[in-house]
Amino acid sequence: MSVLPADRFRGLPQQRLFSLVPLAAIILLMPLMFSSAYYYRVAALVFIFAIAALGLNLLMGFAGQVSLGHAGFMGIGAYSVAIGPAHLGISPLPSFVLGVMISTLVAFVVGRPILRLKGHYLAVATLGFGVLLAVAFTNEASWTGGPDGMIVPHLALLGRPLRGPEPWYWISASTFLVGAAVALNLIASPTGRALRGIHDSEIAARMLGVDVAGKKLIIFVVAAVYASVAGSYLALLNSYITPDVSSFLRSIELVAMVVLGGMGSIPGSLVGSAVLVILPQALAFFHDYEHMMLGLIVMSVMIFLRRGILPSVTAAFAQRHK
Amino acid sequence: MAEFLQFLFSGLTVGAIYALVAIGFTLIYNASDVVNFAQGEFVMLGGMTTVFLGYVGVPLPLATIVAILATTAVGFALYRLAIATAREADAVTLIIITIGASIFIRGVAEIVFDKRFHSLPPLLSNDPIRVGGAAILPQSLVVLAGALIILLLLWAFIERTMFGKAVIATSANRIAARLVGIDTQIIVGACFALAAAIGAIAGILVTPITLTSYNVGTLLALKGFAAAMLGGIGSATGAVVGGILLGLLEALAAGYVSASYKDAVAFVVILTVLFAMPHGLFGKTKVERV
Numbered sequence: 001m002s003v004l005p006a007d008r009f010r011g012l013p014q015q016r017l018f019s020l021v022p023l024a025a026i027i028l029l030m031p032l033m034f035s036s037a038y039y040y041r042v043a044a045l046v047f048i049f050a051i052a053a054l055g056l057n058l059l060m061g062f063a064g065q066v067s068l069g070h071a072g073f074m075g076i077g078a079y080s081v082a083i084g085p086a087h088l089g090i091s092p093l094p095s096f097v098l099g100v101m102i103s104t105l106v107a108f109v110v111g112r113p114i115l116r117l118k119g120h121y122l123a124v125a126t127l128g129f130g131v132l133l134a135v136a137f138t139n140e141a142s143w144t145g146g147p148d149g150m151i152v153p154h155l156a157l158l159g160r161p162l163r164g165p166e167p168w169y170w171i172s173a174s175t176f177l178v179g180a181a182v183a184l185n186l187i188a189s190p191t192g193r194a195l196r197g198i199h200d201s202e203i204a205a206r207m208l209g210v211d212v213a214g215k216k217l218i219i220f221v222v223a224a225v226y227a228s229v230a231g232s233y234l235a236l237l238n239s240y241i242t243p244d245v246s247s248f249l250r251s252i253e254l255v256a257m258v259v260l261g262g263m264g265s266i267p268g269s270l271v272g273s274a275v276l277v278i279l280p281q282a283l284a285f286f287h288d289y290e291h292m293m294l295g296l297i298v299m300s301v302m303i304f305l306r307r308g309i310l311p312s313v314t315a316a317f318a319q320r321h322k
Numbered sequence: 323m324a325e326f327l328q329f330l331f332s333g334l335t336v337g338a339i340y341a342l343v344a345i346g347f348t349l350i351y352n353a354s355d356v357v358n359f360a361q362g363e364f365v366m367l368g369g370m371t372t373v374f375l376g377y378v379g380v381p382l383p384l385a386t387i388v389a390i391l392a393t394t395a396v397g398f399a400l401y402r403l404a405i406a407t408a409r410e411a412d413a414v415t416l417i418i419i420t421i422g423a424s425i426f427i428r429g430v431a432e433i434v435f436d437k438r439f440h441s442l443p444p445l446l447s448n449d450p451i452r453v454g455g456a457a458i459l460p461q462s463l464v465v466l467a468g469a470l471i472i473l474l475l476l477w478a479f480i481e482r483t484m485f486g487k488a489v490i491a492t493s494a495n496r497i498a499a500r501l502v503g504i505d506t507q508i509i510v511g512a513c514f515a516l517a518a519a520i521g522a523i524a525g526i527l528v529t530p531i532t533l534t535s536y537n538v539g540t541l542l543a544l545k546g547f548a549a550a551m552l553g554g555i556g557s558a559t560g561a562v563v564g565g566i567l568l569g570l571l572e573a574l575a576a577g578y579v580s581a582s583y584k585d586a587v588a589f590v591v592i593l594t595v596l597f598a599m600p601h602g603l604f605g606k607t608k609v610e611r612v
Contacts, residue, residue: 294426295423
């Protein structure tokens with residue numbers, strides 16, 4: 001499938017990373033337009049969900065494996081930074097690392113049997129995994145505070161607690177940059193090529209000697225780590241967490257971000273996240289009509305820009321300049 | 323034993339509704355390869371439209387019919403306006419379109435109806451029937467009988483009419499069906515309409531027991547999808563068995579394990595079944611061609 005935008009990122013590592021410079025510039029310049037903490041908060045949310053969407057995009061867009069339970073890993077990350085300090089006496093930063101390790105381990109254990117399934121069966125199995133985690137977060141009230149959620153302490157960096165959305169804007173945006181750089185390198189690596197082979201035809205890839213199960217598992221774990229980091233950030237930004245973070249609707253939202261932005265497009269993950277985070281904020285203006293408008297916009301985008309916002313717009317632009 | 327009977331009956335009742343949602347999934351999936359996550363909204367629309375027509379003074383039998391017809395029209399419109407316009411799009415893109423549609427329908431329901439829970443009077447009496455120590459609501463029997471009649475009618479329609487044969491042909495091979503003169507657009511549209519009608523009837527039948535509100539659709543879509551997958555996607559038998567099984571599992575888990583973990587138990591069983599049978603209970607094994 002040579003239409004994958006990833007093909008444009010072939011070449012030396014320096015060249016690949018060069019494509020991130022405009023994004024870094026945007027991140028640096030955008031705060032000039034921010035007139036209040038609210039803007040920082042929304043922008044931080046955009047980058048946090050973009051991190052999770054980016055991981056899921058590696059799984060969906062490049063390896064062709066759907067996950068309808070990815071918010072489960074966000075939940076693991078989020079509850080790690082909540083439960084660690086509250087019940088285990090671990091300070092937030094090590095709790096965050098612990099969350100990443102738990103997500104890695106869970107993804108590793110669950111991934112092997114789940115990834116044997118294909119297509120819609122994989123979708124329902126990952127969905128089930130997400131539901132299991134959400135049910136656990138809701139019902140283990142002595143640990144998680146149940147449906148009401150629990151308070152998350154501030155993360156202290158260099159002895160200073162991080163309060164307010166501004167530091168989280170910088171942290172989430174730079175993490176997204178690092179995540180994008182890792183993703184670009186991963187795609188260009190032999191593993192990345194093997195994954196695209198799996199996307200096109202699993203049997204053909206296997207005949208060429210690709211360790212299909214192993215490669216799928218690697219990318220599933222990577223996607224889980226991205227989601228876990230995003231979940232921890234979300235909890236730390238909000239200083240509060242409810243089981244909603246790992247709900248079925250959240251998982252669906254992540255998938256929608258990937259598909260809206262453009263499957264297999266790394267900046268597309270950011271665009272998809274921006275649309276689905278900012279749109280409800282903007283539509284709050286319409287009060288009661290909010291959900292109706294959201295549904296209508298999601299439908300129209302998918303009908304008219306069916307390859308996703310970024311790839312469709314880029315293709316239209318390239319056509320005009322031919 | 324009385325306890326077990328009680329769980330069995332509540333499981334069968336809920337299972338019958340899951341089965342009807344799952345059969346709607348299957349109908350649309352077979353005709354068009356679309357996994358329709360708006361299927362649960364049809365159930366909501368059926369119940370809510372009947373309730374609100376009742377509020378404005380329309381006699382219930384008439385309200386029921388209007389609600390079914392209106393939902394059917396919504397199902398057809400979903401196909402005509404959204405799915406047909408986006409033809410040749412990816413499977414995932416189509417799924418996101420149906421999710422967008424379900425958010426949209428829920429959003430409209432929020433405005434046209436309201437955000438509260440509503441009920442309908444049961445068809446028969448409200449007094450539970452005693453069977454072996456268990457109390458069974460007469461409406462449960464109505465749900466079961468209704469589901470059975472719908473499934474039989476659907477079976478007869480698909481197997482015994484020319485139109486049904488065209489549906490089978492379309493789901494077997496769309497291009498070949500078109501070559502022998504079947505207007506596959508109309509067939510697929512009809513399947514969407516039919517799935518919506520079945521959903522609406524399910525919604526009306528179950529509202530006296532479980533109540534309805536603008537957002538009951540999401541959970542039903544999730545359960546219906548899980549049921550269809552447990553049975554094996556594309557298999558009508560699988561959808562019915564999967565639905566009943568899921569309902570029973572939930573009821574027994576709620577009764578014997580814990581009410582808050584009933585969804586967890588149901589999904590653990592689904593995962594276990596899928597690990598052992600990667601194509602569900604009745605699904606066909608597909609061979610991937612290189």
